[in-house]
Ligand SMILES: NC(=O)C1=CN([C@@H]2O[C@H](COP(=O)(O)OP(=O)(O)OC[C@H]3O[C@@H](n4cnc5c(N)ncnc54)[C@H](OP(=O)(O)O)[C@@H]3O)[C@@H](O)[C@H]2O)C=CC1
């Protein structure tokens with residue numbers, strides 16, 4: 001699926017948390033793919049750092065294993081792997097005490113090339129790292145800092161985090177990752193809306209009945225027990241990924257793809273989201289938690305059993321959201337996300353209004369409203385559901401069919417991981433697919449009242465069996481409005 005590869009300027013990529021899970025599963029494999037596609041210019045270097053004492057060769061062995069474990073065999077080219085490993089070195093440094101930062105400085109030397117500090121560590125360390133980078137004179141005008149989620153657990157903590165980083169880095173140097181924005185189909189949403197004249201005239205409350213955004217996972221807790229149980233699905237998925245998707249669907253056309261032009265429009269959407277307060281939360285939101293069931297073909301434990309202790313944390317959320325502006329007045333946006341659901345699928349469904357009058361008699365069968373389904377994963381693509389005449393001599397019978405554009409079928413080749421695109425954008429200094437401070441804070445301003453309403457009213461999590469579509473209350477949430485969730489297949 002890769003298009004023409006344009007090399008980026010030489011850069012130093014410093015991974016804090018270089019020995020961690022994110023580095024192993026995503027960052028090192030993504031950087032390898034960019035090497036393999038010859039996107040690097042010389043001299044590009046990758047420096048891993050964490051507290052563990054390790055030699056360069058030991059970290060190279062870690063990186064080699066990361067590639068072997070997380071890159072498909074057909075893309076492992078021994079010569080490219082060796083060249084990639086040749087770029088890698090390691091420095092032990094403690095983010096809190098600052099020990100080792102002088103060694104890091106020595107390793108980077110007086111290079112003036114682009115310098116990207118990637119913080120793949122717990123957010124509690126962001127402030128310390130930023131402070132130590134400044135104290136040891138490591139921040140140059142060509143430096144950028146990349147922040148991984150979670151960016152706070154509420155508005156107050158997000159502000160605190162942003163203030164800490166803002167002491168040492170300008171906003172134009174800060175790259176807040178939301179990896180959903182790096183997904184191909186998410187960017188395609190912008191292409192679909194703004195590179196086609198077809199949809200935009202219909203993209204409003206006069207023609208759209210409602211919007212559904214589903215991010216369903218089949219995985220459970222995985223290894224992120226401590227983080228997840230403190231976060232829950234609302235903070236983990238809705239505050240960032242689902243709201244970013246909602247913004248891309250709902251925003252006005254930006255004047256250009258310039259980072260601030262796009263982010264200004266997303267911000268307006270976030271600020272126009274109708275607050276869901278304590279009284280409304282039980283009607284407009286659903287919290288769920290999976291119980292034992294079956295997923296991905298086998299029996300699985302419930303959340304509490306997986307966790308090993310009692311917990312009221314939600315692993316499923318459904319929300320009926322509204323955007324209070326002219327374009328979207330009275331058009332509900334139904335959001336849902338959860339772990340251990342029936343299938344892994346992320347998709348956006350735009351359901352258009354039904355036809356105003358049918359010229360066909362009862363014998364023609366039901367006429368379904370047109371739906372545009374944008375599938376983010378798996379099987380990325382776009383389907384436009386329309387009504388046609390059922391072929392054959394059986395008279396005027398109508399039937400719904402999809403006009404189907406599967407990206408895998410249309411574009412051969414490997415689909416790059418979101419991190420590949422995002423890392424290259426960091427190097428290019430392009431912030432279009434990264435969240436600005438005010439966006440993150442506006443998202444928390446909408447999430448906080450929901451979280452508080454849940455806590456104050458003790459809105460219990462409703463159990464759902466693993467391998468299903470969540471609690472029955474989620475179905476009721478949309479059916480109360482006379483609508484149904486799109487059946488993902
Ligand atoms: N893993 C994932 O898929 C995702 C992770 N994230 C986020 O990325 C961040 C990292 O996650 P993950 O890789 O899973 O975490 P891990 O626990 O696997 O890795 C943490 C890393 O931080 C290092 N570290 C810990 N304390 C210090 C310190 N005081 N100074 C320097 N380095 C330190 C650790 O090495 P050492 O102990 O040797 O110092 C290790 O390399 C988290 O904020 C997480 O929420 C976001 C999205 C997905």
Ligand SMILES: O=C1O[C@H](COP(=O)(O)O)[C@@H](O)[C@H](O)[C@H]1O
Nearest residue numbers: 149179217219236237241346377
């Ligand atoms: O950010 C996160 O995303 C993943 C889901 O990402 P995907 O690219 O696999 O759809 C989710 O599992 C995790 O809990 C969350 O922190």
